Amino acid sequence: MTSLFERYLTLWVALCILGGILLGKLAPGVAQSLDRIAIYVNGAPVVSIPIAVCLFFMMYPITVKIDFASVMPAASYGKPVLLTLFVNWVVKPFTMYAIAFLFLGVLFRTLIGESAVDLVRMPLGLDLPVGATHGAGVVVLQEGVKMLAVPLWLSYLAGCILLGVAPCTAMVLVWGYLARGNDGLTLVMVAINSLTMLLLYGILGGFLLGVGRLPVPWQALLLSIGTYVALPLVAGYFSRRWIVRSKGERWFRQRFLHLLTPITIVALLITLLLLFSFKGEVIVANPLTIVWIAIPLCLQTGLIFALGYGLARWLRLPYRDAAPAAIIGASNHFEVAIATAVMLFGLSSGAALATVVGVLIEVPVMLLLVEICRRTTHWFPPPPVPNPQP
Secondary structure, eight states: OOOHHHHHHHHHHHHHHHHHHHHHHHHTHHHHHHTSSSEEETEEEEEEEEHHHHHHHHHHHTTTOOOOOGGGGGGTHHHHHHHHHIIIIIIHHHHHHHHHIIIIIIISHHHHHTEEEEEEETTTOOOTTTTTTTTTEEEEEEEEEEEEEEHHEEEEEEEHHHTTTTTOOTHHHHHHHHOOOHHHHHHHHHHHHHHHHHHHHHHHHHHHHHTTTOOOOOOOHHHHHHIIHHHHHHHHHHHHHHHHHHHHHHHHHIIHHHHHHHHHHHHHHHHHHHHHHHHHHHHOTTTTTHHHHHHHHHHHHHHHHHHHHHHHHHTOOHHHHHHHHHHHHHHOOOHHHHHHHHHHHOSSSSHHHHHHHHHHHHHHHHHHHHHHHHHHHGGGGGOOOOOOOO
16 A cells, blocks of 8 residues: 555655755755746746646646545535544644744744744735835845745744645545545545635635735735646546546556656655755754754644544544544645745745655654554444344
8 A cells, every 4th residue: 555655755855855955065056046947927936847847746646546526425424524624624724823833933933043034935926125024024135036034933834834724635545544444534535625725725824824924925825726736636637537538447546546656755855855955054054943843743733633533532433434534634735735835935945844844744643643543443433233134
């Protein structure tokens, strides 16, 4: 079920961190040159074409696996579907904001640096003079391009927010399988989450960024959703239908998906390599940066899992439904979070770095939660036994 790439994702991410730092030291112009190959609006780079290509190939192999016909029987699952939607969209975004603000904005603020700033992209269409303020940022000129200088801890907070409003739709298939959960329910929730993100990701993300006095680039946010959620969903949906019609379901699952398996991870790792080539000096100067970001992300993951699992037990769901319902809320769709952070704030931003830390902790933390599930199956009532046919 899990490929070599998926099993050792944390190792590959760690190697990319080291490789990116070395690349930034030995060839500092590589990532910057690639990032300048972009679509410009009013003289400012809005979409980095090489990164957009990488991010599309992160998303497409995920979306093509989704059978949207599985949404139809969602009503038959009832309680677990409603529980997952409640935790993902009513609770999780706001607890993520609260926990990240507490740690990054209060407890770790002096450790990150009271005066440390991060340069992020100006919101699309905004043209303010140098020295003007916008939210918590100040407009500065960096290599001839207007940027916003915002407190570094706020930039990290932005990345955490983008993770908090992105429930998992990819790796959760692996976690649900390892936990021996209900695969049918997991597939239903993957499809529902993908569709729900089209509506709520931008609304909740923009609202929470605004609460934190961060720049809310609504046009870029909508462009990001269209580019990194809607486009891969549409491409995945239609290409899946065409391939199944042409080659059959068996060929699609056994041959086509097998070829796609490493593409998402490879595209992700290339993006991370470029990102860390930008942030290498920041990490070397303050190697505990990743730890400060990882702590609130780990606490948030544990809290959401405990809430979902506890509510599932209170609702007396069978274990096969309780496990995926809790795991889906705890895991994050880091591909979309990274893509959005890069588009909104830039590849070199602290926000993008924070989303990458989400990747770094994803595998070990989720494997721990899967093990907790497997050791607590006795907490839940057995599934109902169907009545024998007369």
